[in-house]
Amino acid sequence: xKNLNIKILKLFAILLGSATIYSCSDYLDVVPDGVATLDNxxxxxxxxxxxxxxxxxxxxxxxxxxxxxxxxxxxEIWWDIDVSSLNGRSGSRIAVNDQNASxxxxxxxxxxxxxxxxxxxxxxxxxxxxxxEKVPDLEAWERVRWVSxxxxxxxxxxxxxxxxxxxxxxxxxxLQVDADPAVVRVYREPADSVISYVVRLIDExxxxxxxxxxxxxxxxxxxxKPIAASVKAKVLVWGASPLLNGNSFYSNFKDNRGxxxxxxxxxKTKWNxxxxxxxxxxxxxxENGHSLFHFQxxxxxxxxxxxxxxxxxxxxxxxxxxxxxxxxxxxxxxxxNQFQNYCTPAFFSNEGGGIQELSATLKIAEQYYxxxxxxxxxxxxxxxxxxxxxxxxxxxxxxxxxxxGETTANLNYFREPRFYAHLAFDRSLYEALAQSExxxxxxxxxxxxxxxxxLSNHHIITGYFIKKLVSFRSATTTSSPSPWRFSxxxxxxxxxxxxxxxxxxxxxxxxxxxxxxxxxxxRTRAGLAGVVDSWQKYSSVPAKPTTKEGMRDIIKRxxxxxxxxxxxxxxxxxxxxxxxxxMNQPARGWDFQGVKLDEYYQVVxxxxxxxxxTKDYLWPLYTNTIIKNSNLVQNPGW
Numbered sequence: 089x090k091n092l093n094i095k096i097l098k099l100f101a102i103l104l105g106s107a108t109i110y111s112c113s114d115y116l117d118v119v120p121d122g123v124a125t126l127d128n129x130x131x132x133x134x135x136x137x138x139x140x141x142x143x144x145x146x147x148x149x150x151x152x153x154x155x156x157x158x159x160x161x162x163x164e165i166w167w168d169i170d171v172s173s174l175n176g177r178s179g180s181r182i183a184v185n186d187q188n189a190s191x192x193x194x195x196x197x198x199x200x201x202x203x204x205x206x207x208x209x210x211x212x213x214x215x216x217x218x219x220x221e222k223v224p225d226l227e228a229w230e231r232v233r234w235v236s237x238x239x240x241x242x243x244x245x246x247x248x249x250x251x252x253x254x255x256x257x258x259x260x261x262x263l264q265v266d267a268d269p270a271v272v273r274v275y276r277e278p279a280d281s282v283i284s285y286v287v288r289l290i291d292e293x294x295x296x297x298x299x300x301x302x303x304x305x306x307x308x309x310x311x312x313k314p315i316a317a318s319v320k321a322k323v324l325v326w327g328a329s330p331l332l333n334g335n336s337f338y339s340n341f342k343d344n345r346g347x348x349x350x351x352x353x354x355x356k357t358k359w360n361x362x363x364x365x366x367x368x369x370x371x372x373x374x375e376n377g378h379s380l381f382h383f384q385x386x387x388x389x390x391x392x393x394x395x396x397x398x399x400x401x402x403x404x405x406x407x408x409x410x411x412x413x414x415x416x417x418x419x420x421x422x423x424x425n426q427f428q429n430y431c432t433p434a435f436f437s438n439e440g441g442g443i444q445e446l447s448a449t450l451k452i453a454e455q456y457y458x459x460x461x462x463x464x465x466x467x468x469x470x471x472x473x474x475x476x477x478x479x480x481x482x483x484x485x486x487x488x489x490x491x492x493g494e495t496t497a498n499l500n501y502f503r504e505p506r507f508y509a510h511l512a513f514d515r516s517l518y519e520a521l522a523q524s525e526x527x528x529x530x531x532x533x534x535x536x537x538x539x540x541x542x543l544s545n546h547h548i549i550t551g552y553f554i555k556k557l558v559s560f561r562s563a564t565t566t567s568s569p570s571p572w573r574f575s576x577x578x579x580x581x582x583x584x585x586x587x588x589x590x591x592x593x594x595x596x597x598x599x600x601x602x603x604x605x606x607x608x609x610x611r612t613r614a615g616l617a618g619v620v621d622s623w624q625k626y627s628s629v630p631a632k633p634t635t636k637e638g639m640r641d642i643i644k645r646x647x648x649x650x651x652x653x654x655x656x657x658x659x660x661x662x663x664x665x666x667x668x669x670x671m672n673q674p675a676r677g678w679d680f681q682g683v684k685l686d687e688y689y690q691v692v693x694x695x696x697x698x699x700x701x702t703k704d705y706l707w708p709l710y711t712n713t714i715i716k717n718s719n720l721v722q723n724p725g726w
């Protein structure tokens with residue numbers, strides 16, 4: 089029998105090479121690359137299970153801050169510009185407008201420049217599906233489960249490529265090494281065809297997937313019905329959204345057969361199909377125990393304000409076994425420790441590189457609501473014009489948010505609970521279970537201070553620490569970082585709730601209580617009043633929630649706040665066709681070199697003129713790949 093590395097998928101008339109095996113979790117073992125043959129890979133249950141986990145191992149790693157497209161490279165997160173090695177990472181290069189076709193960054197098509205070759209993952213899934221029936225000692229119930237898992241993974245890898253590149257080839261079966269050259273030169277299929285294929289494959293997978301994971305110590309992260317149903321819903325939302333549904337920019341986007349690759353005529357019924365899938369996903373998830381997360385006090389004594397901060401952070405950084413809100417946080421990668429360390433302030437006596445390197449841009453701090461649950465520029469009672477000036481904390485409202493008697497920017501006062509749960513800033517309180525509430529750490533971020541510019545190789549530049557991605561269970565009193573392991577969720581229940589509101593709003597002529605219900609469920613957990621009440625009582629635009637366009641804007645902002653720093657915004661902005669508006673805004677923050685109050689609280693522009701244009705909505709194919717297969721037309725503008 090031929091070695092696995094001989095049966096390489098001759099996709100796009102290029103040599104893909106053997107699959108690179110990346111780090112795996114405690115639970116998932118993989119087939120060592122270049123060792124297994126088809127004979128021994130499927131000779132028994134143990135070896136075939138390893139091959140199954142090698143398919144899992146090809147899922148993109150959302151826990152990597154610089155190589156996953158939704159993290160650094162968007163507009164939420166900026167890095168320590170004084171660390172040259174970070175400046176050269178692919179996410180950083182994309183953020184400063186260095187994406188290109190000659191050798192693209194985060195190339196998930198060819199496996200270059202921080203991207204992994206997802207076609208290799210699809211190839212491995214096909215090999216598994218072609219050979220799993222050969223395993224002699226595999227029980228029937230387990231065989232059908234494994235087949236369902238691999239079908240889902242194959243569908244997800246197609247979907248991930250679609251989100252980056254739009255139309256892609258559909259690889260339902262592997263090509264043989266002796267295939268005719270004309271067959272090997274595959275075509276990209278229309279986006280609608282890819283979406284239909286992915287949905288069909290997910291539907292096939294769902295029948296034999298478990299409802300939930302019972303063996304949490306050995307199987308957490310494996311695919312369940314709620315995961316499959318949720319991904320199906322998100323796929324159909326992508327198909328219904330403006331980027332791929334009636335986009336006139338792509339009117340000339342055709343291959344050499346003359347096939348139109350992205351529809352230029354809007355089909356509003358796609359939102360109905362998306363809504364049906366979202367409802368199904370929510371129902372399946374809730375029937376199997378998923379619900380919005382709420383932190384439960386143990387022996388700790390804390391205020392309701394601190395308890396709510398733990399709830400809002402824990403929705404992301406508590407592990408799935410303790411967090412019913414997380415539908416999918418795959419464990420094919422150990423944890424988000426590196427990401428977490430990069431976001432962690434310098435609490436430790438043995439200081440060095442690798443901590444407090446990533447921060448939220450100023451505009452993300454501005455995107456959070458006021459304490460009235462509305463945008464800062466719509467709340468007449470909030471001092472928008474003087475938001476960059478400073479004031480001393482004297483009020484009881486900020487007792488659990490800002491250190492008493494300290495001075496910070498007006499921007500940091502009278503904000504919603506998620507602002508204080510997700511972000512930390514100069515003179516804010518940083519809660520952690522390692523300290524009592526009365527002993528919360530005071531962040532001091534001016535140059536020369538504890539969490540400020542002391543060493544050039546670890547300091548944030550914008551003034552806003554990303555507290556949301558740091559577990560409140562992580563140690564803060566040790567001599568060096570000791571992060572609490574968790575994996576950033578790919579899908580939470582709150583994500584589905586907001587998608588349901590979005591789909592309903594697009595279907596209806598005007599929003600109603602059915603639309604408000606799903607946004608308000610998320611807002612209520614965040615300590616805010618409902619949309620209609622908040623806007624009517626406090627907003628300068630009180631009728632905004634009553635119009636389709638106004639509610640669309642509210643839903644979008646709610647997603648950008650609730651799902652901030654979770655790798656969602658990059659994909660949402662593109663499917664909405666809003667990326668040009670946001671990505672071209674400058675990356676700004678406070679002056680991290682400032683020593684005195686008036687020096688630090690100066691707004692500094694750290695990058696501008698990104699020149700994000702229409703072409704950037706779809707990433708470029710590698711020029712060499714197109715040269716080798718002329719049937720693969722390049723994305724428009726590249």
